[in-house]
Amino acid sequence: MNIINITCKKATYLITKKEHKAIGIWEGIKLKAHLAICSACKLFEKQTGFIIANAKHAHSNIELDKNVKAKIVEKMEKS
């Protein structure tokens, strides 16, 4: 039983490896078995997947200071 059993800490670690496509076959089997019975780790996988998919579109809306802009233009003109 222990051969196949992994802890939640290990499972969440393997989820990241799987996401990077860097998981071994045996590790993959163990993770699959774990996720079949552990709803918390399954949620972890879905939620971190969601965060990652949306992180790419992270944005902010702050204007670059006018004085900084003027300084950059000045340096460009001089160079």
Next chain:
Amino acid sequence: MAEPLNKSMRSIQANDWVNNYGDMLYNYTLIRVNDKGIAEDIVQETFLSAWKSRETYKAEASEKSWLYAICKNKIIDYYRKKSTQKEQYAELDNSNDFFDEAEHWTKETAPNEWGIQYNQPVETKEFYGVLEKCKKKLQSMQEKVFVMKYLEDLDAAEICKVLGITSSNYWVIIHRAKLQLRKCIETNWMTI
């Protein structure tokens, strides 16, 4: 006559660049370095580098994506310079905060259902504010790895090279970053 005209054309072009792309590059950088002063410096360096090579630049890509590419390289350079061994050793193992002695979730740390469609794009703008806030709370190394992997889309080997870490460091750091970030978002995102 040619010289002054040339000069004013240059001036117009410099002004146009900074007015058209300054805010865009600044926001792009700010999200990745979390420091206004550093972001301003990187934007400035981006424009100056682009300006110097503007004559050799061939319009294969748009001006905009060309500037983004230069800016992205400057950000990675900044990470490379900033990443020190000292910082790697200072990295604390927070992963045990999430699990009990048997390495299973505790009652407090186990993920709760968010009641959203996880495979759909995020619908509320608040999410990005929370993500930003939570990203800032990560330890420095975790934040860098997270940004380089998930915002810049670099591969693991490249990230290890830039930050001077081993691949086993990488897995551990990214694992901790995800544990921390997920928990923080769950706690702070109002929609949930």
